[in-house]
Amino acid sequence: MTTSTAHAAGDDACDLRKIYKPRFPFNTVKCIGRTLFRSQQASDYACLLDLDPEVISWRCMTRPVLNDSTARKPRHHFVDFLVETEQEALLVEVWRGKPDIITWLPGVAARRGYRYQAIAMCDVDPIRLQNARDLVRYADREATLGDRIRILAGLDEMGSLSLAECLSAVREGTAMGSVASMILRGLIEVDLDEKLLGPDTIVRRARS
Structure with missing residues (x-):
């Protein structure tokens, strides 16, 4: 080589x-x-x-x-x-x-x-790589306190939410930027390997 x-x-x-x-x-x-x-x-x-x-x-x-x-x-x-x-x-x-x-x-x-x-x-894995590239585009964003609380409270109540449901819970910031920021900072997690991120992607609280 x-x-x-x-x-x-x-x-x-x-x-x-x-x-x-x-x-x-x-x-x-x-x-x-x-x-x-x-x-x-x-x-x-x-x-x-x-x-x-x-x-x-x-x-x-x-x-x-x-x-x-x-x-x-x-x-x-x-x-x-x-x-x-x-x-x-x-x-x-x-x-x-x-x-x-x-x-x-x-x-x-x-x-x-x-x-x-x-x-x-x-x-x-090309799927993981594409998902990582898509999320890192939002590395300069930050979820507001209110949006973080709404998403985390929903996850505590339901156990998991779809990505679309998390986006709809955002009230104060930009929807995708806020959710991606929480994923990047380890507050919530998604499966990066199964398939490309979409509305039905399952979101959970990050494991401590």
Whole structure:
């Protein structure tokens, strides 16, 4: 497999301003710092990070990981994200196809307190990805207190509601923006894998 320019080019051979670009999503919930992505695949995976309940925060990595060897010019490699979860810290690299094996990278990451994780976007569920992209579009929205109370009270009474019923409960803000904000912030949950979000999608209180 041929690596991309971002993988193979050294500091003298690549212009990071051309590699790392602002791409959708421009607004996120869990990102620390600027959203700068070196590929469409990385920006897509960022949407999944925002919807992953185990992810506490993530940030874009725009500097290479250096092999801590004694060589005059130690090898280096670009990854995409530093991800903090409830259990561990990860250096995540996103690949369009099957990942190359970078033999020295997992060991260097471990010595720095991280676990290296290679993600093949060809293996990602396209339904989950589309649902995540649709929801992250509303990352800059926020549900009002009144709308949150109405939706949560309805869920407490009924156990679950359809997405259409949740939208109809919104009185103060924009309907989809308010409900999507509650999903992104972990107040309510929907099944992102079964099918594309629609009016009959079941909404429940998020499990604590």
